[in-house]
Amino acid sequence: KVSLVHGAHRTGRRTDAAMARWRAYGLGQFIHWGLYSIPGGEWDGKTYNGAAEWIRSWDGITKSAYDSLIYHFNPVKFDATAWAAAAQQMGAKYVTITTKHHDGFCLWPSKYTSYTVASSPYKKDLIKPLVDAYNKAGIDVILYFSIMDWSNPDWRYDIKTKDDSIAFERFKKFTRNQLLELLERYPTTKGLWFDGTWDNAWVKQAAFADELETEMRKMRPGLIIGSRFRADENGKRHFDTNGQLMGDYEQGWERKIPNTITEVHGNDWDCVMTVPENQWGYNAAWKGHIKTTDELLEMLAKCVSLDGNFVLNFGPKGDGSIRKEELSLAREIGDWMAVNQEAIYGCEYAGLEPQNWGYFTKKTGTDKIYMLVFNVPVSGALRVKLPVQTSISKAYRLGQPAQTFVPEEIQASESFIHLKTTSEKHPFVIVLETAKKT
Numbered sequence: 001k002v003s004l005v006h007g008a009h010r011t012g013r014r015t016d017a018a019m020a021r022w023r024a025y026g027l028g029q030f031i032h033w034g035l036y037s038i039p040g041g042e043w044d045g046k047t048y049n050g051a052a053e054w055i056r057s058w059d060g061i062t063k064s065a066y067d068s069l070i071y072h073f074n075p076v077k078f079d080a081t082a083w084a085a086a087a088q089q090m091g092a093k094y095v096t097i098t099t100k101h102h103d104g105f106c107l108w109p110s111k112y113t114s115y116t117v118a119s120s121p122y123k124k125d126l127i128k129p130l131v132d133a134y135n136k137a138g139i140d141v142i143l144y145f146s147i148m149d150w151s152n153p154d155w156r157y158d159i160k161t162k163d164d165s166i167a168f169e170r171f172k173k174f175t176r177n178q179l180l181e182l183l184e185r186y187p188t189t190k191g192l193w194f195d196g197t198w199d200n201a202w203v204k205q206a207a208f209a210d211e212l213e214t215e216m217r218k219m220r221p222g223l224i225i226g227s228r229f230r231a232d233e234n235g236k237r238h239f240d241t242n243g244q245l246m247g248d249y250e251q252g253w254e255r256k257i258p259n260t261i262t263e264v265h266g267n268d269w270d271c272v273m274t275v276p277e278n279q280w281g282y283n284a285a286w287k288g289h290i291k292t293t294d295e296l297l298e299m300l301a302k303c304v305s306l307d308g309n310f311v312l313n314f315g316p317k318g319d320g321s322i323r324k325e326e327l328s329l330a331r332e333i334g335d336w337m338a339v340n341q342e343a344i345y346g347c348e349y350a351g352l353e354p355q356n357w358g359y360f361t362k363k364t365g366t367d368k369i370y371m372l373v374f375n376v377p378v379s380g381a382l383r384v385k386l387p388v389q390t391s392i393s394k395a396y397r398l399g400q401p402a403q404t405f406v407p408e409e410i411q412a413s414e415s416f417i418h419l420k421t422t423s424e425k426h427p428f429v430i431v432l433e434t435a436k437k438t
Ligand SMILES: C#C[C@@H]1N[C@@H](C)[C@@H](O)[C@H]1O
Pocket: 032, 051, 053, 054, 195, 254, 272, 280
């Protein structure tokens, strides 16, 4: 181990109540909304392949033309209550909302720049109504904040000259001001989801970022900050030079999910996922593979089965409406969660040998096991291997307790659950109440 001043300040998981609440969420919603939502991935009649929220960075688009979008931002269809209701029906327990993406446009009337909603025809703060509506719907709010800020003349990708250094010192003050402003304005928010922290200039700010993180945590006890915020003094991100996780949970699972529990290293983590391959902001012409409800449910199940949360992204349109494809996905996920949420909320890695038919979760603090079935074998026989000296005292279909199963023990602590039919068309859950053999 090397001695670090600005590495991880904690080994192992946080054990406080705020983090336990985060750990139990299971399902979250991501919202990417801003000026980029107006063009929706198209410019002068041309569609581009890159992510729609990065359109300002694409060749062929003049930056000033993009920046003028602020004078057209007037989301008259914005309805925070409707957004929160859709998320609540879906079963999301937390939402991560873009306060400022890489373009630097602020959805709140920040005192520290004019590039905010206050300078748009809409004028009003968008974050407060969202925080209030989601909280009212019983959904916690995490604020997404991009350190990288293309609108700020003091931002630098790297610091090469004295002038760069002087400018970036101003940028660091600006960034701190905005973050403390967000924490002051929205006191019920539970965490900050940082992005745009990979550039050299920021990676060189180990001491500043470490002190800022400490300051924010003092301001908001329980605040949750992931591994993407800061680098250690050797420029190591997510995991410090000693391999210790920076921050409270691993934030590396962007559009990907671990396959084994060993990849999780005993940390908390969440996976943030797009519906199309790689579009976060609204993209009019969704191209390529658009994930189905069952695919997204399987991702959710896989994340929870490996001790993570699954956060599904929505990209509202520039007018503030949510596209119908996302609303129907939310509804179908919600319909499934209405029956099966017990296998998701407050659940964790079950510690059992993975099986091909799907995923195990376990209710935290109990011996209750859930079998989330996605791949019914032609035999209809679902193999279950329990720890030695553990038996299944009861097995039944979640949501239909009268549909019970009598496990066939094929050898010590290994059983088959025989399905009554192999013609299920959608994922379902079997509950196993287990007990230590006396
Ligand atoms: C790259 C990148 C960013 N990280 C995702 C969470 C989106 O915000 C995307 O633009």
